[in-house]
Amino acid sequence: MKKVKKTNAARILDELQIKYELKTYPVDEEHLDAVHVAKEVGMPPEQVFKTLCVRGDKTGVIFAVIPGNGELDLKALARVSGNKRCEMVHLKEVLPLTGYIRGGCSPLGARKDYPVFMDETCRLFDRIAISAGLRGMQILAAPGDLVRATGAAVDSLIM
Template identity: 35%
Template sequence: MHTQDNPVAERFDTPSTRFLDAHGIAYVMHDYEYVSEPGKVGLHAAEGIGMEQGHVFKTLLAEIDKKRVVCAAIPVHHRVDLNRLAAVFGGNKARMLPPERAESLTGFQVGGISPFGGHAVLPVVFDASLAGLDRLYINGGGRGLVVELAPEDAVRCVQGVLAEISTPPG
């Protein structure tokens, strides 16, 4: 029950958790102190919940060939490979979506964008490294919120795909 007497429950009541609930997905919510540092939000999230970076994924929005917006989920310490991402969707070129457009499409703030429960239903591709994980940690629909769930549940509930779309650091 979400009441004013339980601010933690209210904080965990997001469009993402409502989406997961509606799809019968089991999950655990984690919160951490959000730090707005461009390019490092996901790294702070991993540190904040005490998880290895390879288990914590960030959510990025990109536009393929200036026609189709897609959601990419990759490990927080990786970089998205825009050429590979475009190829997954049969395109030639991908570019990151400007923050204002990402927020408008999803209804989430940058730093809190989730692949679950956004305003627009977008195709989702998860980095292939997800296949080797027993648990996935990804944004839960608000800054400072991470949802933990089974990787196969994450892919299934958004009808996502797995593909090699990121490069490790270094």
């Protein structure tokens, strides 16, 4: 069996002694969306969470972690994050801000410790998947453990 190289996100979970599974899948540059990733890892899209990089007018950069088939409600995120307004960070800014590329953005191990907000539907599952910080790799773990590891506030974030 091929040994999987650990990412910063996985090392953070190791340090916190959190149980997780790393799941790899073939990367399709044309289909980096979470619904496609869910098919590749054999999970329903509502159980594979995507990390979105957002900027609040008061807080600056924050992460929204929502189900792969969900659409972020920017007004709800603004409300729970203490902002009046939130907008998606432009794609060209994501790498310099986070150290991650599109399709590989994780709420763990970014360049800075940005505030994390996770959609409450994470609580519906024993395990959810989030990006391990690389395209082609997901971390599967208990939502409560991921909330603890990221320091996430959990609330309703999808439309």
